[in-house]
Amino acid sequence: MHAILATIGTDGDVFPYLGLGARLRARGHRVTLATHEPFRALASDHGFAFQSLVTSEETHAFLNNPDTWHPIKGPGFLARWGAGLIARQYALLAELASDEDAVFAASPGVFAARLVQEKLSRPLATVLLQPWMIPSMFAPPIMPGGLTLPRWAPRPLGNLYWRAVDAVGAFLISGPLHRVRTALGLPPVRRIFQWWLSPQRVLGLFPDWYGMPQSDWPPQLRMTGFPLYDGQPRGGLSPDVRTFCLEGMPPVAFTFGTGMMHGACLFHAAIDACRILGVRGLILTKYGHQLPTSLPSFVRHCEFAPFQELFSHCAVVVHHGGIGTVATALATGTPQLILPLAFDQRDNAMRVKRLGAGDRLSPSRRDGASIAKALAGLMTLEAREKCRLAAAQFGSDDAMDVAVRWLEELAPQ
Structure with missing residues (x-):
C-alpha cells in the first residue's frame, strides 16, 4: 500500500x-x-x-x-x-x-x-x-x-x-x-x-x-x-531543559501553540504569574521575539521539547487548548490551565474541565494575577489526583x- x-x-x-x-x-x-x-x-x-x-x-x-x-x-x-x-x-x-x-x-x-x-x-x-x-x-x-x-x-x-x-x-x-x-x-x-x-x-x-x-x-x-506522538523519530529533552526541570521544584510549562507569533502579552503575563506565585516557568515558543530581551532567573525559554517527556516533569501546563497538548497533558496526568484563542480550543477546554483535569480562563482574565490565582488552584494534591484518574482512562x-x-x-x- x-x-x-x-x-x-x-x-x-x-x-x-x-x-x-x-x-x-x-x-x-x-x-x-x-x-x-x-x-x-x-x-x-x-x-x-x-x-x-x-x-x-x-x-x-x-x-x-x-x-x-x-x-x-x-x-x-x-x-x-x-x-x-x-x-x-x-x-x-x-x-x-x-x-x-x-x-x-x-x-x-x-x-x-x-x-x-x-x-x-x-x-x-x-x-x-x-x-x-x-x-x-x-x-x-x-x-x-x-x-x-x-x-x-x-x-x-x-x-x-x-x-x-x-x-x-x-x-x-x-x-x-x-x-x-x-x-x-x-x-x-x-x-x-x-x-x-x-x-x-x-x-x-x-x-x-x-x-x-x-x-x-x-x-x-x-x-x-489519542495517537500520542511528539514528532521526533529519536532524541528527547535537551540537557539544559532536563537540568532546569530537575534542579528545583517542578516548573510550570507555558505554550500557546507552535505557530503562535503574536503571543507577547500572554508570555509577559506568564512571567508575571510565576513571579507572583514564586514558581519557576518554562516558556516554549519558536518565536523568541515575543519574549523580553532578558528573562528573570526563574524562567527559561525553549524553542521545542517533546511534550510526553517534558510534561511528566511539570507541575502544570498552561496552553491554548490545542488537541495535541490537551491529549499529552491528559496522558501524563499533568494539570492544565487553558487560555483558548480560536477554532476547537474552547471546546477542548470545556472537555478538560468536565474531566476534572484542569481549568480555563476567559479572554478578560489573562493578566498575571488571574493566571497565578488559577495556577494556585491546580497546584494541589487534589488536582493532581483528578488528573491521575483521567490518565488512567487511556488504558492499554x-x-x-x-x-x-x-x-x-x-x-x-
Whole structure:
C-alpha cells in the first residue's frame, strides 16, 4: 500500500500523521507526507517521501497574520487562505493517485484529497483530530464567539443552524472549489461540511471518554483513541531543559501553540504569574521575539521539547487548548490551565474541565494575577489526583495501531 498522508496546520496538526506514517512504514507500506514545506526535513528523518502542499512563504503568511488566532476572524481568514490552494493541491495529489495501491488519509481541510476520491475513485479516510469537527444537534461543539447551538434547541432549529454553518462555508470557499469541480466535470457541492468527510471512512483520533459518540455522528466514523506522538523519530529533552526541570521544584510549562507569533502579552503575563506565585516557568515558543530581551532567573525559554517527556516533569501546563497538548497533558496526568484563542480550543477546554483535569480562563482574565490565582488552584494534591484518574482512562490500547489497521482495510485488494 502507498499511504498518502495529507494535512495542513502547525505541529499539532502534522505530528499525528508523522506517527501514523512511522507505524505504516514499520508494517512495510510506502508513505508520502503531503503538507507544509517546513516539514520536509522531518519527513526525511522518518524515511517518508514528501510533497509540498504549502510553500514556506505561504506558511509564513498564514502564521504571521494576527487574524489567524482571532475567534471570529480566524476561520474566515483560514478558509480564504486555503481556498486559493485547492487547484494546485489537486494537481499534486492527483499525480500521487496514479499509483494503483494509493490510499489517502487526509485532514478535511485538504479539499483536494476529497476531490481525488470523488474524481479518481481512490480510497480516502478523513482524519479528525478532535470531536469539535463533527456537527451534532445532540452534543453541539463549543463554537468561538458565543455562536454555539444551545443544547435545548429543538430539531428544526438545529437543522437550520447547521445549514447556516454550511452556507457560511460555501460563501467563503465555494468559488474556488466550484471552479475546480467544474473543470473536473463534477457537480456543485450543496452541504460543504457534510461533503468534506469521506463517505468511506472517518477516523476520529480521540477516545469515547473524551468525545462520546452521538446518534447523529457520521456512521462511517471509527474512533481510535489519542495517537500520542511528539514528532521526533529519536532524541528527547535537551540537557539544559532536563537540568532546569530537575534542579528545583517542578516548573510550570507555558505554550500557546507552535505557530503562535503574536503571543507577547500572554508570555509577559506568564512571567508575571510565576513571579507572583514564586514558581519557576518554562516558556516554549519558536518565536523568541515575543519574549523580553532578558528573562528573570526563574524562567527559561525553549524553542521545542517533546511534550510526553517534558510534561511528566511539570507541575502544570498552561496552553491554548490545542488537541495535541490537551491529549499529552491528559496522558501524563499533568494539570492544565487553558487560555483558548480560536477554532476547537474552547471546546477542548470545556472537555478538560468536565474531566476534572484542569481549568480555563476567559479572554478578560489573562493578566498575571488571574493566571497565578488559577495556577494556585491546580497546584494541589487534589488536582493532581483528578488528573491521575483521567490518565488512567487511556488504558492499554495502542491508538496508532488501531488507526493503521482501519487504514489498511481501505487498501485495494
